[in-house]
Amino acid sequence: MIDVAIGVDVGGTKALALLVARDGRVLGEAQAPTPHLESDNVGTPTAEVVTELINDLSARQGLDPASLPVCIGLPGMMRRDGRLVYAPNLLSASGADIGALLGASLASSMVFCENDANCAALCEHEWGAGRGIDDFVMVTLGTGIGGGVFADGNLVRGRSGFAGEIGHMVVVARGAACLCGGHGCWERYASGGGLNRLTREAAIEGRLPTLVAQRGNAAAVRAEDVTAAAAQNLDEAVVLMKEIGWWLALGLANLAAILDCGHFVIGGGLSIASDLVLPSAREYLSDLVEGHRARPAITVTPSMFGPRSGAMGAALVAFERSS
Amino acid sequence: MIDVAIGVDVGGTKALALLVARDGRVLGEAQAPTPHLESDNVGTPTAEVVTELINDLSARQGLDPASLPVCIGLPGMMRRDGRLVYAPNLLSASGADIGALLGASLASSMVFCENDANCAALCEHEWGAGRGIDDFVMVTLGTGIGGGVFADGNLVRGRSGFAGEIGHMVVVARGAACLCGGHGCWERYASGGGLNRLTREAAIEGRLPTLVAQRGNAAAVRAEDVTAAAAQNLDEAVVLMKEIGWWLALGLANLAAILDCGHFVIGGGLSIASDLVLPSAREYLSDLVEGHRARPAITVTPSMFGPRSGAMGAALVAFERSS
Numbered sequence: 054m055i056d057v058a059i060g061v062d063v064g065g066t067k068a069l070a071l072l073v074a075r076d077g078r079v080l081g082e083a084q085a086p087t088p089h090l091e092s093d094n095v096g097t098p099t100a101e102v103v104t105e106l107i108n109d110l111s112a113r114q115g116l117d118p119a120s121l122p123v124c125i126g127l128p129g130m131m132r133r134d135g136r137l138v139y140a141p142n143l144l145s146a147s148g149a150d151i152g153a154l155l156g157a158s159l160a161s162s163m164v165f166c167e168n169d170a171n172c173a174a175l176c177e178h179e180w181g182a183g184r185g186i187d188d189f190v191m192v193t194l195g196t197g198i199g200g201g202v203f204a205d206g207n208l209v210r211g212r213s214g215f216a217g218e219i220g221h222m223v224v225v226a227r228g229a230a231c232l233c234g235g236h237g238c239w240e241r242y243a244s245g246g247g248l249n250r251l252t253r254e255a256a257i258e259g260r261l262p263t264l265v266a267q268r269g270n271a272a273a274v275r276a277e278d279v280t281a282a283a284a285q286n287l288d289e290a291v292v293l294m295k296e297i298g299w300w301l302a303l304g305l306a307n308l309a310a311i312l313d314c315g316h317f318v319i320g321g322g323l324s325i326a327s328d329l330v331l332p333s334a335r336e337y338l339s340d341l342v343e344g345h346r347a348r349p350a351i352t353v354t355p356s357m358f359g360p361r362s363g364a365m366g367a368a369l370v371a372f373e374r375s376s
Numbered sequence: 377m378i379d380v381a382i383g384v385d386v387g388g389t390k391a392l393a394l395l396v397a398r399d400g401r402v403l404g405e406a407q408a409p410t411p412h413l414e415s416d417n418v419g420t421p422t423a424e425v426v427t428e429l430i431n432d433l434s435a436r437q438g439l440d441p442a443s444l445p446v447c448i449g450l451p452g453m454m455r456r457d458g459r460l461v462y463a464p465n466l467l468s469a470s471g472a473d474i475g476a477l478l479g480a481s482l483a484s485s486m487v488f489c490e491n492d493a494n495c496a497a498l499c500e501h502e503w504g505a506g507r508g509i510d511d512f513v514m515v516t517l518g519t520g521i522g523g524g525v526f527a528d529g530n531l532v533r534g535r536s537g538f539a540g541e542i543g544h545m546v547v548v549a550r551g552a553a554c555l556c557g558g559h560g561c562w563e564r565y566a567s568g569g570g571l572n573r574l575t576r577e578a579a580i581e582g583r584l585p586t587l588v589a590q591r592g593n594a595a596a597v598r599a600e601d602v603t604a605a606a607a608q609n610l611d612e613a614v615v616l617m618k619e620i621g622w623w624l625a626l627g628l629a630n631l632a633a634i635l636d637c638g639h640f641v642i643g644g645g646l647s648i649a650s651d652l653v654l655p656s657a658r659e660y661l662s663d664l665v666e667g668h669r670a671r672p673a674i675t676v677t678p679s680m681f682g683p684r685s686g687a688m689g690a691a692l693v694a695f696e697r698s699s
Contacts, residue, residue, distance in 0.1 A: 130667045139667030148670075188535045202634065204534070209527045211636020212511045213672060216527075218633040221666035223626055225549050226565075233666045235629075242549075303546055306558075310541040311525065311634065313534020343544035343556045344453045344462030347471075349536060 058122040058375070059110060060368030061103055062169055062361075063087055064322070065128060065142045065196030068099075070106040071361065072114060073368035077180040079361065083110045089145050096137070096149020103151075104158040119161040122375035124367040125151055126169035128199060133214035135166040141232040142197045165374045169193070169363045170217055171208060173320050173356065174201025176366030178208075181357030182318040190314045191356075192219065192305070193321030193363070197232075198240040204312060220244065224303055242300035245323045248276040251293060261289050283329045291329075298333030305334065306341035309351055320356030320363075327355045381445040381698070382433060383691030384426050385492055385683075386410055387645070388451060388465045388519030391422075393429040394684065395437060396691035400503040402684065406433045412468050419460070419472020426474075427481040442484040445698035447690040448474055449492035451522060456537035458489040464555040465520045488697045492516070492686045493540055494531060496643050496679065497524025499689030501531075504680030505641045513637045514679075515542065515628070516644035516686070520555075521563040527635060543567065547626055562630075565623040568646045571599040574616060584612050606652045614652075621656030628657065629664035632674055643679030643686075650678045 057080060061070040064087060072081035083106045088098035103125060111118040129140025135152035137143075156164040174191035177183040183191065183203065191201035198220030202209040209216045220240030221233050228237025229250065241247055255261050256271035264274045264282060282290035305317055319327060335353050339345050356362045380403060384393040387410060395404035406429045411421035426448060434441040452463025458475035460466075479487040497514035500506040506514065506526065514524040521543030525532040532539045543563030544556050551560025552573065564570055578584050579594035587597045587605060605613035628640055642650060658676050662668050679685045 130670055138670035141667075200634070204527055204532045204539075205530065207528065209532075209635060211527070212638035213636060215667075215671065216634065216636035218636075218666055221633045222545075222630040223664075224546055226547050226551075226623075226626055228549075235664065235666060238666075300549075303549055307545040307630075308634070310544045311523070311539065311631070312532060313536060313539035313541075315535035341546075341558065343541055343558060343561075344464075344538075347453055347461035348538065 057116070058124070058368040058371035059107055059118075060124055060126070060172070060364040060366065060371060061106065062126045062172065062363030062367060063099060063103065063128065063143065064169065064363070066322070068102055068106060069360065069364045070103070070110050071364040071368060072110050073365055075372060077365065079365065081110050081114055087143065092145065096146045096151050096154055099143070099146040099149070100151055100154035100158060103155060107159060118159050122163040122165070122371035123155070123159070123161065124165040124167055124172070124371035124374070125155065126167055126172035126363045126367040127151060128169045128197065130215045130218060131166055131168040133210065137166070163371070163375045165371055167367060167370045168199070168201070168214070168217060170199030171201040172364070172366030172370060173362040174203060174208060174318075174366065175369050176358060176362040177318045177320070177356055178203055179369055180365070181362060182354045183316065186316050188312065188314045189316035189318060190219070190308050190312065191318045191320060194244050194319060194323035195321040196245055198244045198304070199321070202312065203314075219304065219308065222304060222307060224307070239300070239304040243297060243304055245276065247300065248279065248297055248323065251296060252276045252279050255293055261293070263287060263289055280329060294329040295333040298330045299337045301330060301334040302337035302341050305338050305353065306343070309342045315349060315351055317351070317353045318356050319353060320359065322360065331355065380439070381447070381691040381694035382430055382441075383447055383449070383495070383687040383689065383694060384429065385449045385495065385686030385690060386422060386426065386451065386466065387492065387686070389645070391425055391429060392683065392687045393426070393433050394687040394691060395433050396688055398695060400688065402688065404433050404437055410466065415468065419469045419474050419477055422466070422469040422472070423474055423477035423481060426478060430482060441482050445486040445488070445694035446478070446482070446484065447488040447490055447495070447694035447697070448478065449490055449495035449686045449690040450474060451492050451520070453538045453541060454489055454491040456533065460489070486694070486698045488693055490690060490693045491522070491524070491537070491540060493522030494524040495687070495689030495693060496685040497526060497531060497641075497689065498692050499681060499685040500641045500643070500679055501526055502692055503688070504685060505677045506639065509639050511635065511637045512639035512641060513542070513631050513635065514641045514643060517567050517642060517646035518644040519568055521567045521627070522644070525635065542627065542631065545627060545630060547630070562623070562627040566620060566627055568599065570623065571602065571620055571646065574619060575599045575602050578616055584616070586610060586612055603652060617652040618656040621653045622660045624653060624657040625660035625664050628661050628676065629666070632665045638672060638674055640674070640676045641679050642676060643682065645683065654678065
């Protein structure tokens with residue numbers, strides 16, 4: 054009976070590795086920036102950084118990494134066999150078999166891979182804000198938007214394991230260009246990247262006069278300025294965060310129509326700004342969802358483990374697949 | 377062992393009742409226009425028409441309707457307990473407990489209700505174009521767009537039984553007004569209603585000069601004129617049908633991103649025009665879906681039973697719930 058595992062969450066900006074006990078306690082942590090280097094061997098920079106994190110974390114606890122089950126959560130279309138076939142937000146690893154690279158560098162046969170948002174959903178369902186809820190969607194707001202869909206108590210994986218790519222649901226036909234090559238994807242409007250884009254537009258269009266005056270010019274205003282100013286109740290910033298809340302609610306309403314999920318768990322990097330976004334998202338959602346008067350209320354809560362849920366869920370997958 | 381059941385599909389324009397054997401053979405058929413009368417008692421006109429259809433069908437076969445399991449497929453949000461809580465395309469029955477009304481009028485305890493597109497999905501999964509396929513979505517193109525979602529071999533029902541309301545997925549934020557009260561719903565662009573709308577717009581904007589000349593004025597050009605002319609290869613009509621194909625593909629791409637379904641079955645009234653729409657939808661879909669180069673091909677086929685799949689699937693539900 055193995056009672057600890059390592060879960061790693063590789064996001065668009067950083068990689069987080071956690072040593073996790075079977076009951077969900079986090080026993081150790083290590084992190085590093087996600088490499089976006091070009092390399093002849095796609096995935097190699099990512100695998101090297103993750104290997105180092107895992108070796109560090111094991112060494113600190115006096116553990117042999119080859120004896121621990123490990124799972125890596127990765128952002129993008131992860132095939133059931135563990136290959137990351139397409140990752141618009143992590144192009145340096147798009148197409149790589151990260152599991153095989155890591156298995157080789159760790160000399161381990163217990164390395165598994167899973168989509169990062171699926172990991173977060175599994176974590177929240179087991180230990181967090183989705184516990185005991187059969188129909189919910191985990192929504193991770195980071196650089197993009199990831200998703201993990203629970204229906205009738207089970208994670209929906211789909212034909213090849215790609216289910217949950219909710220950020221690439223088009224909500225504005227022929228809208229803003231997306232890294233995936235498409236146009237009008239939800240994540241262009243409601244993620245961290247969406248906030249960047251809306252901030253830029255609003256600054257240029259004169260809707261952020263105070264922040265533009267503070268920064269000296271429209272191009273210098275950043276998303277972080279908006280979230281900070283909104284937290285200080287600056288009207289123009291509050292309005293922009295409400296706009297993000299509206300776009301978030303629009304996509305949630307779509308998912309509720311398709312899946313009749315009664316609950317959403319919001320995680321990922323942007324969720325740090327959740328106090329600014331979630332109240333308006335909740336308010337708009339009740340108007341936007343079809344037949345809202347005939348539906349029981351839909352709840353929207355922040356992830357219980359915040360930026361850790363992906364890595365914790367990855368550890369859960371490591372336990373399950375190695376047992 | 378009951379070996380026949382009655383399945384009824386109540387659509388936006390007509391109600392179809394079928395007497396169906398356990399192996400899927402259709403033994404009898406009756407149909408009538410769907411009533412849209414105002415009534416003091418919501419649902420009563422629908423229940424009366426359906427009662428008459430069932431009595432006719434049973435009498436012709438010398439059967440007692442109270443001895444047969446019956447299921448009614450209805451368009452809209454059908455709660456698990458059988459109440460049609462919201463039906464924007466069948467407002468005269470929206471909110472009614474059709475099952476209770478029919479149980480009373482037929483003096484039967486074997487009357488069940490289900491969403492119409494769920495019925496069609498169950499039919500196609502059991503006997504038709506979804507047989508043996510674990511992850512597919514049934515898309516019914518009628519007055520609106522209905523859906524039935526299969527994930528990992530099971531019909532997704534959601535918290536209250538409302539899953540599959542795919543027609544109300546917003547694809548144009550703040551777009552065309554929908555009967556549901558929302559804006560930019562997919563069914564405003566890709567259903568029979570969507571074709572009506574696009575036809576009207578195209579006629580007014582001068583994109584259907586031949587048809588406008590034939591009819592005398594832009595307001596007189598109907599969707600049926602477009603499908604008929606497209607079948608005759610009239611360029612301006614073919615272009616419009618391709619536009620419908622593009623909108624259809626857009627929503628299918630969204631569903632594929634969320635669910636990773638590898639297959640779509642297209643049914644409903646507009647599917648009669650499927651030869652004109654599906655080839656272009658297939659073509660656009662392969663471009664629109666995220667990471668299409670990394671995905672196995674997604675297949676799109678017409679329903680095997682066309683306008684009968686809803687009623688046949690309703691009979692299937694009747695068998696299952698009465699056994």
